[in-house]
Amino acid sequence: MDKNKNLPAFAIHTLGCKVNTYESDAMAGALRRAGFREVAFSEPADVYIINTCTVTNIADKKSRQMLHRARKQNPEALVVAAGCYVDAALQNPQMQAVLRDSAIDLLVPNRDKGRIAELIAERLFGGGESREQKGQGQDGLFVTELDGHTRAFVKVQDGCNQFCSYCIIPYVRGRILSRPVEDCVAEIRNLAQQGVREVVLTGIHLSSYGKDLLQHKTSGGTAGPEARKSDDIMNGGDAPLLQLIRAVQEIPELRRIRLGSLEPRLMSPEFVQALSAMEKVCPHFHLSLQSGCGETLRRMNRHYTPEEYRQSCETLRRYYDHPAITTDVIVGFPGETEEEFAESRRFAEEMGFYEMHVFKYSRRAGTRADRMEGQVPETVKEERSREMIRLSEEMSRSFRESFLGKEVEFLCEEEVEIGGETYGQGFTREYVRCLKKGRGFQKNELVRGAASEIFKEKAVYESLILR
Numbered sequence: 524m525d526k527n528k529n530l531p532a533f534a535i536h537t538l539g540c541k542v543n544t545y546e547s548d549a550m551a552g553a554l555r556r557a558g559f560r561e562v563a564f565s566e567p568a569d570v571y572i573i574n575t576c577t578v579t580n581i582a583d584k585k586s587r588q589m590l591h592r593a594r595k596q597n598p599e600a601l602v603v604a605a606g607c608y609v610d611a612a613l614q615n616p617q618m619q620a621v622l623r624d625s626a627i628d629l630l631v632p633n634r635d636k637g638r639i640a641e642l643i644a645e646r647l648f649g650g651g652e653s654r655e656q657k658g659q660g661q662d663g664l665f666v667t668e669l670d671g672h673t674r675a676f677v678k679v680q681d682g683c684n685q686f687c688s689y690c691i692i693p694y695v696r697g698r699i700l701s702r703p704v705e706d707c708v709a710e711i712r713n714l715a716q717q718g719v720r721e722v723v724l725t726g727i728h729l730s731s732y733g734k735d736l737l738q739h740k741t742s743g744g745t746a747g748p749e750a751r752k753s754d755d756i757m758n759g760g761d762a763p764l765l766q767l768i769r770a771v772q773e774i775p776e777l778r779r780i781r782l783g784s785l786e787p788r789l790m791s792p793e794f795v796q797a798l799s800a801m802e803k804v805c806p807h808f809h810l811s812l813q814s815g816c817g818e819t820l821r822r823m824n825r826h827y828t829p830e831e832y833r834q835s836c837e838t839l840r841r842y843y844d845h846p847a848i849t850t851d852v853i854v855g856f857p858g859e860t861e862e863e864f865a866e867s868r869r870f871a872e873e874m875g876f877y878e879m880h881v882f883k884y885s886r887r888a889g890t891r892a893d894r895m896e897g898q899v900p901e902t903v904k905e906e907r908s909r910e911m912i913r914l915s916e917e918m919s920r921s922f923r924e925s926f927l928g929k930e931v932e933f934l935c936e937e938e939v940e941i942g943g944e945t946y947g948q949g950f951t952r953e954y955v956r957c958l959k960k961g962r963g964f965q966k967n968e969l970v971r972g973a974a975s976e977i978f979k980e981k982a983v984y985e986s987l988i989l990r
């Protein structure tokens with residue numbers, strides 16, 4: 524008898540980063556291919572999967588809460604804890620309680636996400652009683668269908684060797700592991716053939732893409748230029764990340780390529796020049812800053828100075844007319860004085876970001892920053908966060924305003940109804956949201972018009988209105 528026949532419903536809830544989102548899409552695809560039926564998390568399901576996050580103590584708490592919510596929704600369901608929170612618990616004796624949590628039936632660490640359909644089927648249809656899986660090696664995840672989306676996130680790299688002092692990820696996801704170019708291209712080509720027009724190449728530390736592949740090559744006996752220092756960011760005109768982007772750019776159906784978060788040190792003139800020669804690469808770059816104060820960066824164990832960061836932005840602006848540069852900033856890092864915060868704020872303002880994602884420093888047990896003196900009180904973090912968010916909103920508005928009166932093009936994603944009117948909606952290459960009034964817009968159509976005003980919706984989104 525086919526075990527997959529009449530298999531039950533599953534629901535997935537995802538916490539954390541874009542890589543986790545990609546992995547949830549891939550797990551859902553694997554379960555659907557195995558005959559499972561996907562339902563919303565709020566609906567009754569036979570299997571609940573929480574794709575967890577452990578980046579801060581708060582992320583741990585949210586992961587726990589979702590696991591318990593799933594158990595409550597259906598006490599008979601199979602509740603699966605997958606991902607980083609599980610890896611952290613397996614490695615950290617202080618988190619062993621997670622392994623005994625009665626809300627959880629099955630623990631699936633990151634490396635076993637690629638086998639999730641098999642592991643769940645084993646639990647439901649006989650065999651495995653063990654809560655902990657003992658798989659090895661690469662996760663083997665890939666996404667095969669994305670339900671008519673214009674944009675897809677594709678994970679090309681996992682792991683990190685950087686050891687920022689506030690981050691647990693290198694301990695949880697392990698060292699750099701890059702997917703070979705052919706694998707990534709095959710997955711993206713398949714998605715493009717199904718209608719995806721924009722791909723976001725994503726990784727835990729995308730700037731390290733291919734470093735491990737080169738090391739394998741060199742340890743296999745290839746001498747010469749590939750033999751580089753192990754902690755180098757490979758940022759020349761022949762960087763492996765560029766080789767990957769060149770191959771992705773050859774996919775005919777694909778129109779746009781965006782890059783996930785990058786290190787400022789990657790932006791050498793050779794690298795940026797090579798990028799700017801590829802017309803599908805969008806002029807939208809997320810360069811992680813974290814702080815604009817050199818002292819704070821040093822305590823964070825970030826491997827660049829504000830001056831190097833400034834040079835990276837200048838290089839981008841030399842090769843692109845009007846790039847959208849976005850970033851992440853942490854406020855209230857241990858030891859951050861009023862002066863350090865003011866320096867960070869001044870620097871951010873000087874860089875003229877399009878968007879700044881502001882995070883209040885959140886402690887993570889097991890990291891160096893958690894053991895540092897000078898933890899900043901929550902009320903101070905709150906105040907600094909408000910101030911940075913205000914600055915971010917001002918900078919975003921001024922970036923959007925720079926398009927007013929100009930001809931703008933966006934890639935249409937869908938038609939939306941706002942205030943009784945129908946609009947075509949999509950994003951420019953700089954990732955500015957646009958709306959154009961009218962009907963009959965087609966998904967994946969390029970729409971043009973003159974940007975005439977800025978429209979504020981629900982106090983969150985600001986969009987350009989095109990005439």
Ligand code: SF4
Binds near residue numbers: 685686691727
């Ligand atoms: S670069 Fe730093 S913050 Fe990012 S995953 Fe690596 S250690 Fe964490």
